[in-house]
Amino acid sequence: MPSHIYFDFFGTLVRYDPSILPSAFNAPLEFARRASARVGQAEADALWTRAWDELDSAAHRSGRECSMLQIARRYWELLGSPTIGEGELARLVREYLAVWSAQVAPAADVRSCLQDLCADHVLSVVSNTHDAALVPRLLRELQLDTYFDRVFTSIELGWRKPHRQIFRMVLDAHGIAAQDAVFVGDNWDADIRGPQAVGMRACYVGARERGREPVSLAQLPGVVRGA
Known part of the structure; x- marks a missing residue:
């Protein structure tokens, strides 16, 4: 045995729920608003999905894991790298995971x-x-x-x-x-x-x-x- x-x-x-899109509080959209990025929910969702897919796909191919902070940073880059405090990236991760894991x-x-x-x-x-x-x-x-x-x-x-x-x-x-x-x-x-x-x-x-x-x-x- x-x-x-x-x-x-x-x-x-x-x-x-395996979906990567927010089901309640939209943390990526709120992050974009705090950064004064001019995007609506549909665009924020699309950019968040793109950031996730890029890094997760690369991790799947290589076997090397990527972090939520790396995904959040890539999302920030896709928003155009708006000026916002470094701590806001960690806040995005915390808020996103809190909602994602609630169910x-x-x-x-x-x-x-x-x-x-x-x-x-x-x-x-x-x-x-x-x-x-x-x-x-x-x-x-x-x-x-x-x-x-x-x-x-x-x-x-x-x-x-x-x-x-x-x-x-x-x-x-x-x-x-x-x-x-x-x-x-x-x-x-x-x-x-x-x-x-x-x-x-x-x-x-x-x-x-x-x-x-x-x-x-x-x-x-x-x-x-x-x-």
Whole structure:
């Protein structure tokens, strides 16, 4: 039986809205107004999307993670680099993430699954994220943090899933071999093919698709122990 189980966060442990556009308070638009940039909501949304897509696509190609601050700075450049205090970029990131994460909620059966598995496994989170504080904060707020030994984020490690390096760094941090670990996630490339490429076993909890049969979190303890 494996000794360590690594969980993806977004879409696996929690439900969330993957859209990058603001759903309530439009932090990018408010930033533009504070900077006296003459843009309306549609243009602000388009520029925010462009900034996000440029940096996130480059990170996906290279495997090197980008930060929310870098995305905010690129958005500022696309606005024409208006004069505004440096602290306003950090404020944009804080306000945007506060709204974006407000609807994040625990996945079905997540607490019973984690309580069961932590009895005889070391559990950790391995998440792609553009902000180092976001996942630990949400774990605390959702009262899921006590189940986990470590939280590994792509922005802190420098590499993002499915790059092999992030999985190797996580295994090295615990001093274990790949065969001693199971990875659990909802993204086929990042959470299944990625860990499998370094020799880890992987359990898919995403949407059912042709050739991709998921297990539920309620089923997961039995699946892991039945290996």
